[in-house]
Structure formats: structure tokens, C-alpha cells
Amino acid sequence: MVEPFHIMISSAGRRVALMELFRRSLQALGRPGELLAIDMTPASSAYQRADRGFIVPRCTDPSFVPRVLEICEAERVRLVIPTIDPALPVYAAHREAFAAVGTTVLVSDPETIAIAGDKVATHAWLTAEGLPTVRQTTLAAALDELTAADFPVIAKPTRGSSAIGVEVVHTRAQLQGLADREGYIVQSMARGNEYTVSMLVRHDGSVPCAVPRRRLRVRAGEVSKGVAVRLEPVEALAMEVARRLPGARGTINVQIFHDPETGELNIIEINPRFGGGFPLAFEAGARYPQWIIEDLLGLPSTAADTWTDRLVMLRYDDAVFVPGEQIGFGVGQEEPRT
Incomplete structure (x- = not known):
């Protein structure tokens, strides 16, 4: 059996x-x-x-x-x-x-989790590794140092996800309005198109492929429309990040801006887990769940860099319907356990 x-x-x-x-x-x-x-x-x-x-x-x-x-x-x-x-x-x-x-x-190992979980640590690691990234400073330093020519900039929490708390700041007055927020950093605006690059770091440290996903539309911090795009410079940079991260394992996502006019690349975030847009990479051919199971079972790996370019994902809402008693909303209970 x-x-x-x-x-x-x-x-x-x-x-x-x-x-x-x-x-x-x-x-x-x-x-x-x-x-x-x-x-x-x-x-x-x-x-x-x-x-x-x-x-x-x-x-x-x-x-x-x-x-x-x-x-x-x-x-x-x-x-x-x-x-x-x-x-x-x-x-x-x-x-x-x-x-x-x-x-x-x-x-991944705790070191990679710590690097990715704090945007100050992420920026410090990228800079130390000589990897391309945007300029970044504290909110207080930005108020002291930035000139009118530096705007617009991005203000965001040092910790967080799903774009919660992220703001595009166009003027010094607008930036001053954020002065009472704790744990915020300010980044220069990256030029070009943003890609979330999905990768799987296997048990032996190899990275079979990198799948850049361009966001066409975002809702509530998650991509609702996106396209998988083969873009060699973006793929190569993302894979370099995955290889250099200390003890990276499993799914790694790297957010990269690519300027198609100049070729400039900038890494802005690293997320060491499955992201909400991963189904696009899977349907394009990056079958990470299957490859993970194969590795754990010691089966021959089917991992390959053969995913389909230009596959578009159009997400939609769905629902699960359950009896109220199943979630603590039965007769005599005023509120479900949400």
C-alpha cells in the first residue's frame, strides 16, 4: 500500500x-x-x-x-x-x-526570513551584495534631505505586505503629513514595469526556472490581472538573488522593476513564500507543487524551464457556502467566528 x-x-x-x-x-x-x-x-x-x-x-x-x-x-x-x-x-x-x-x-533559513521580512534589512543586504536597488532612507532623513526634484517618492512600512500602507508621495508637504508614522521608510521611484518573479529553490539549492509576472491590475494588494513574460535580464537577476540568499528554500518571489528603454533593473522586495499570483506561474508550466512533492518522495524530477510565455491570468471571485452551525453562527448565536 x-x-x-x-x-x-x-x-x-x-x-x-x-x-x-x-x-x-x-x-x-x-x-x-x-x-x-x-x-x-x-x-x-x-x-x-x-x-x-x-x-x-x-x-x-x-x-x-x-x-x-x-x-x-x-x-x-x-x-x-x-x-x-x-x-x-x-x-x-x-x-x-x-x-x-x-x-x-x-x-527558508531564519537568515533569509530576516532579510526579507524587514525592508531596511532587505535594502542593506541588496546593497552589500552589489545588487541593483532603489535609493532608500528613513522618513526623518527624507524630510531633511530630499529636494523638490526628488519627488515623487514611495513611502511604506518597514514591515508589511499586500501594499498595505504604501503611498506615492508627490510633495514635501504630503511627506510631512506622514511624519508621525512610525516604522516607515522612503524609497526613490523605480522606472519601468514591475514584475514579481516566482522561483522555486529546490532541496539541493538549484533553481529550475524564474517566471516574471507583470501586474496588469491589482485589487486589495493582490494581482487580479497579470501576464507571465519571458524577460531574460529579469529572470537572470531574480535567480542570482535566490542563489545568494543564505539558506533559501522553497518558493521565493522577487519584485523587480525593468525599464525597457534603458534596461535599468531595480529590486524592491523579496518575499519567501507563495504569493497570491502564483497560479499564473503554475498554469504557465512552473509546476512548483508537483516538483516539491517529487523531491520529497525521491521521485525523478520533472522540473524544467519550459513555461509558456505571454499567458494571461484574469482572476474572478468565487465563494464557499456552509451551514451557519459550521462556523459558529447557529441558532441563538448573533455573530459568526470570523
């Missing part, structure tokens, strides 16, 4: 598409296995679409890791997929504890 390959999506939330890609990958390999979800509430679409779901504390709670370890051991989970930034340093710090119960967590 073939042992089932159970996969857990952590902080499942709305990540139904990602869950289904792993389900399809198991089916493509002819492997039995369930997709499990963990979340703080059952009122999430991916939790309800999973084969089974488990309620866990917030990822920063001291009881989070013991609870997830308990589930992984009891359910014989082979692979955990973290999906949110706050969980990455937690999983990275306890990767060996999960390995001890037979579970692989798809997360």
Missing part, C-alpha cells in the same frame, strides 16, 4: 487556489493524500474546502507551534505550506522540530 502524502496549508484563509494546485499535483503523480487546513477560525474558504480542518492559535502565540506539531504528528502530515509573513520566522525557528515528527516545512 502506498503511504498517503498529507499536505497542510497553514493560515489557510482564502488560499483555495493554492490548495487546489497541490491537490492537482498529488493527482498528477497518482499519490493518495489529503489537503489539511489550519486557521484561527472555521470561517475561511480554504478551511471549508480542505479535506479536514483544525483550529489553531495565532501564529505568534506560544502555544501555536506545540499545537501544529501535535496535529502534524497525529495526522502524519508530510508537508506544511506557510502562507503569511508573520508565520515564516516561527516556522523557520522550529523547522527541525517538525522534521523530527516526519514533517517538512517549506520555509
